Amino acid sequence: xxxxxxxxxxxxxxxxxxxxxxxxxxxxxxxxxxxxxxxxxxxxxxxxxxxxxxxxxxxxxxxxxxxxxxxxxxxxxxxxxxxxxxxxxxxxxxxxxxxxxxxxxxxxxxxxxxxxxxxxxxxxxxxxxxxxxxxxxxxxxxxxxxxxxxxxxxxxxxxxxxxxxxxxxxxxxxxxxxxxxxxxxxxxxxxxxxxxxxxxxxxxxxxxxxxxxxxxxxxxxxxxxxxxxxxxxxxxxxxx
Amino acid sequence: xxxxxxxxxxxxxxxxxxxxxxxxxxxxxxxxxxxxxxxxxxxxxxxxxxxxxxxxxxxxxxxxxxxxxxxxxxxxxxxxxxxxxxxxxxxxxxxxxxxxxxxxxxxxxxxxxxxxxxxxxxxxxxxxxxxxxxxxxxxxxxxxxxxxxxxxxxxxxxxxxxxxxxxxxxxxxxxxxxxxxxxxxxxxxxxxxxxxxxxxxxxxxxxxxxxxxxxxxxxxxxxxxxxxxxxxxxxxxxxx
Numbered sequence: 001x002x003x004x005x006x007x008x009x010x011x012x013x014x015x016x017x018x019x020x021x022x023x024x025x026x027x028x029x030x031x032x033x034x035x036x037x038x039x040x041x042x043x044x045x046x047x048x049x050x051x052x053x054x055x056x057x058x059x060x061x062x063x064x065x066x067x068x069x070x071x072x073x074x075x076x077x078x079x080x081x082x083x084x085x086x087x088x089x090x091x092x093x094x095x096x097x098x099x100x101x102x103x104x105x106x107x108x109x110x111x112x113x114x115x116x117x118x119x120x121x122x123x124x125x126x127x128x129x130x131x132x133x134x135x136x137x138x139x140x141x142x143x144x145x146x147x148x149x150x151x152x153x154x155x156x157x158x159x160x161x162x163x164x165x166x167x168x169x170x171x172x173x174x175x176x177x178x179x180x181x182x183x184x185x186x187x188x189x190x191x192x193x194x195x196x197x198x199x200x201x202x203x204x205x206x207x208x209x210x211x212x213x214x215x216x217x218x219x220x221x222x223x224x225x226x227x228x229x230x231x232x233x234x235x236x237x238x239x240x
Numbered sequence: 241x242x243x244x245x246x247x248x249x250x251x252x253x254x255x256x257x258x259x260x261x262x263x264x265x266x267x268x269x270x271x272x273x274x275x276x277x278x279x280x281x282x283x284x285x286x287x288x289x290x291x292x293x294x295x296x297x298x299x300x301x302x303x304x305x306x307x308x309x310x311x312x313x314x315x316x317x318x319x320x321x322x323x324x325x326x327x328x329x330x331x332x333x334x335x336x337x338x339x340x341x342x343x344x345x346x347x348x349x350x351x352x353x354x355x356x357x358x359x360x361x362x363x364x365x366x367x368x369x370x371x372x373x374x375x376x377x378x379x380x381x382x383x384x385x386x387x388x389x390x391x392x393x394x395x396x397x398x399x400x401x402x403x404x405x406x407x408x409x410x411x412x413x414x415x416x417x418x419x420x421x422x423x424x425x426x427x428x429x430x431x432x433x434x435x436x437x438x439x440x441x442x443x444x445x446x447x448x449x450x451x452x453x454x455x456x457x458x459x460x461x462x463x464x465x466x467x468x469x470x471x472x473x474x475x476x477x478x479x480x
Binding site: 071072073108109110111112113115116117119120121123124143144146148149152153155156157159160161162164165 | 405
């Protein structure tokens with residue numbers, strides 16, 4: 001397996017949120033290409049599609065990271081989301097239905113919690129840069145994927161931390177995908193050597209971790225590959 | 241034991257961050273007195289003084305809460321603080337040393353992480369109010385205890401959430417202690433029936449959960465009781 005190692009250097013450290021999906025894998029590749037030493041951060045939070053963590057490990061190993069941490073957090077105590085509670089994952093929705101509102105798969109305050117952890121790790125590392133693969137184009141239903149949310153979190157980061165207060169660090173939350181279409185994200189990632197066969201996006205894969213092809217995440221992903229004119233190398237159930 | 245139960249009512253729900261210390265116990269009493277149905281939220285995050293969670297349970301039971309959740313989170317992966325890593329807790333520091341800088345007991349991004357969880361629970365509950373017992377007077381060294389940090393987090397909350405986006409809820413982070421001295425906090429709590437014998441503040445208690453009387457938290461607490469002209473009912477090691 002081709003696993004480039006990142007050599008210690010003067011390159012600045014950055015914390016990259018890595019779910020194991022297509023967007024975060026691309027974001028990790030961009031952080032590396034921009035010259036950062038990536039510290040990948042994933043979460044085990046009671047998600048039903050825990051196979052994405054195996055994907056995150058594979059992606060981190062293939063692209064090369066300084067360190068990969070999987071933090072254990074418990075969102076189940078709060079309930080309230082199809083990704084962690086017993087609410088059916090919607091399937092076969094139209095693109096307009098996907099775009100129309102906040103999906104039931106929304107996890108309360110998830111990106112706020114993830115960014116807060118990333119901020120803590122940054123502070124320990126002496127890093128000032130967080131990368132997150134949010135996207136405001138294809139998936140506008142999530143409030144915590146919008147640019148104004150990201151800017152507000154940066155303000156919190158600079159007020160919350162010792163580094164911010166002492167002025168030797170200005171935290172920045174990088175969102176390189178925020179204005180890209182899924183097809184543009186895929187083309188960018190391919191140019192940077194991302195193996196999308198390692199990534200997982202599906203909300204309800206089968207026991208062999210094959211994607212359903214029908215949930216919102218699969219539909220957006222497949223549409224992206226179609227528009228990019230490339231076959232999705234990830235495994236799917238049956239014919240698509 | 242006198243354990244008042246909170247009856248379901250039209251009173252709005254609020255999430256109250258409850259560490260088991262003096263400040264958060266007082267904050268819980270204030271939230272109840274202001275007419276909220278308190279949902280207490282504590283964290284097990286690898287803290288060495290885990291006895292504070294037993295204190296949190298005792299305080300919640302005594303004051304009465306609608307629900308008390310202890311969320312498991314793991315800050316140890318990040319290291320970097322005397323409260324979770326193997327850095328000695330400073331003892332016997334002067335008041336001016338305590339006030340002078342950010343203490344080594346600072347946990348990276350802790351209040352940001354705690355507030356993010358509280359926000360997630362609020363969203364599930366349909367609640368718009370978070371109470372946190374931060375104080376900018378006695379303990380100015382923590383950047384995430386300052387009013388400007390709290391205001392910035394409120395802005396994040398209103399941008400991050402379905403409820404904020406849809407406009408049916410304006411999140412508010414209540415900080416009733418922020419401008420009070422420790423003596424004022426103690427007098428307020430006593431007037432509201434807080435039993436400070438149940439609370440724990442010490443950073444390095446002995447195995448019987450008796451406070452050391454020497455760490456920064458103990459010194460601030462004892463000074464507060466002295467200034468309030470009241471004996472601290474909590475147990476301490478030896479004579480103080």
